[in-house]
Amino acid sequence: MKSVSKVSLLALPILLVFGIAAVNSKTVKHTFRVSYISGLPDGVLTTSILGINGKYPGPLIEAEVGDVLEVTVINKIQDGQNVTLHWHGLHQRGTPFQDGPSQITQCPLKEGSTQVYTFPLLLPGTYWYHSHVNSQYTEGLWGSLIVRGTPEVWQELYDEEILITVNDWYHTSAKQNEEWFLRPESGGAPPYPFSVLMNGVGRYPCGTALKAGRLCVSYSQVRPVFKVQPRKTYRLRLINTSGWVAFNFTISGHTLTPIEVDGIDLAANQPVHHAIFIGAGQRYSFLLKADAGVVGDEFLIRASLRKEFLFTLAGNINPAPEAVINEVTGVIKYANVGRQTYSSSPLVKPSFEQFDHSKTYRTVETWSTMDFLTEMETVPFDAVPAPPNFDTEKVVNIIFQNDENGLRRGSFNGHPFELPTGKPALGKLVDGIPIPEATSHFNMKYGDIVQVVINNPELGPHPIHLHGHHFWVVGMGHSGDGSYDPLRHQLNLNGHRRDTVLVKEKSWLVIRFRADNPGVWLMHCHIDWHMLSGMAMVFVEAPELASSIRVPDEARKVCADHNVFI
Ligand SMILES: [Cu+2]
Known part of the structure; x- marks a missing residue:
């Protein structure tokens, strides 16, 4: 199911579009057939395992920085379920339609249809991919993704x-x-x-x-x-x-x-x-x-x-x-x-x-x-410190409360996140259509330094994941610290950064990032059940540059299957 080909002349225009050097890069190709399989991962026969090519977990992807990853996803689920894949931790800089969350950056792939994800791998590191439709990845639809630097920074330290x-x-x-x-x-x-x-x-x-x-x-x-x-x-x-x-x-x-x-x-x-x-x-x-x-x-x-x-x-x-x-x-x-x-x-x-x-x-x-x-x-190798100031700020309070149907839902600031209907949020942005109010969103200008404060009054920690970025973690309270208070809490600009961070129980978190990746990027709790119930929002980054975002033919095709046209 996997093949690797050295870069061909045909691929060169793609690489030029992506703006990376084609020297020594290759296209790493995988074909993923997604379907239900049976298995006994813990000894108990389970028939609801969403496998890839008949296996759980999904195939390991290994590649090098500068390679182009091309994954052909074939939805063979056979009960009408849609599917998408998200490449957790990759920024999709210049390729925002490849990010994966259903109805945010793409229409979901219908049963029987095929979607080819293609994007350059610009960052080394340990990543993973998973479904971004409802709670689908909890039944197996995920795999590991390793991108190695050439050379790796610490290659000489391990065998x-x-x-x-x-x-x-x-x-x-x-x-x-x-x-x-x-x-x-x-x-x-x-x-x-x-x-x-x-x-x-x-x-x-x-x-x-x-x-x-x-x-x-x-x-x-x-x-x-x-x-x-x-x-x-x-x-x-x-x-x-x-x-x-x-x-x-x-x-x-x-x-x-x-x-x-x-x-x-x-x-x-x-x-x-x-x-x-x-x-x-x-x-x-x-x-x-x-x-x-x-x-x-x-x-x-x-x-x-x-x-x-x-x-x-x-x-x-x-x-x-x-x-x-x-x-x-x-x-x-x-x-x-x-x-x-x-x-x-x-x-x-x-x-x-x-x-x-x-x-x-x-x-x-x-x-x-x-x-x-x-x-x-921990301090990053590149020693880039966090920005000392910020241009715009979003304060997010984690709230659980009952909705009008008596359903207890998680949210940011009491507004359970709703996916947009019709065009995905990114398609709306590119086409100049407003993103609905219920799809909680926050707009920022290109180049802004954005500060996000997250307060968690709950009894458990929440892993907060931002798509499209590694952010600086400039402050992380201890368990029981209460909400962030700039007068009481010290920030730390040592440059610690990542893409998923825990806001501890009854505590606070402050992150910063530079809005230099035009697109629509989800921020959500990575407890999939919390995201499902509404603990999410999107950052609309550099809307003034939206018209310059290229819509891939593949994105149009997958939406057209739903009679949605971008
Ligand atoms: Cu959570």
Whole structure:
């Protein structure tokens, strides 16, 4: 399904349009057939897995900076569902129609239709792609996306790479979850996950599943095992692809030296820690030195879901939240392996081994004794400080309240976000049609420095994701700090930046970015259930330049399927 071709003469005009050098660049092509498949990711037979080319998770995309990514998506879902893909963390600078959110930057792709996404990869880092239609990615429609620099900033510090994804998992379909969640009876409590997975696999108690009438095969329960060569150093890429949950993550007996945050390379000699708290949508790269043992030693890779942030009520679509196994694990196995990577990739290929309950592991620390990374202390490699001032400001208060139907909805400032109908918001912008009031939006001029203040009076953290940008995080309150108060709270201009950031419980956050990417960019909570209920808004960036945005033929074609013309 994947082919790579060196840049051809035919591709040159595209590259020139994108404005990047064609030297040594190539087009990385994938074809994604999206359809429902069955599987047992956690041992429980699940028929509502939205797979790509018959697999879950979706294919890994690996490319280099300067390459053009071309992904042909074929919607074979067969029950009338639309689909889109969003490339989480990529700015889509100059290609805003490729960003993916349904009815924001494109019409959704209808069943039986095909859409080709084409855009240059301008930024190195660890990214991921996922559906941006309703809560579709929570049932499987996602994959990892790695873009390597040529050369990588810290290439000389590591030998090979390890990719780890962690996410929550449902036995119920996204449709069932949505129907249940968007009823007053849910009380605004999201569907409670059934399992947590690492690299697509995990473990559910089969006894509980069988009682609920679900097929469960305990011997199918496996976990990823990465064989490492003692004394080698690995770049561990970590992605949280959850619909809801945040994790504590650690590797027993080892330290983690951060070198990348959400695609931003970090400066040398960042503080070393034992653990990290990672929210939905966030990514990190760490240096992992295999210097804690000898051949034969095994260490646990541990991702533990932060249950205290999961709000639930009796009657939840998951009838047994107490049965969820909090911690999903993989294994780092010291071995004489030489090179065990995928062909033409520096990634160590994991094996998937049956879960062995009789085994005990060296050095299993308790979470409370571990030293966690403080993300605000990390400094980017390019050392670009945050802008000291701003031109325009948006203050956003996270609010949950009942709507007129008694449905408890999340929102920014009490206005649950509504998707526009007809043309997607970006199509409206380009055609000079006003974006409706219910599609909460904020306009800014080209070049403005925008400050966004987010206050979270709620009892759980929210991972806030902005499309189209990496933003500077200039202030992040501790849990319980209350709302942002410029007289009381100190900002930090050290340049920490990323694309998804947690606003802590009962606390505040201040981010800044430069409005230099004309388009319509969504900002939303990456708890997919919160976004679904309305915790989102769009930034309309440089509307004065909208007429210069090129509408790709593909975008027109996908909209025309809905009798929408841009
Ligand atoms: Cu949220």
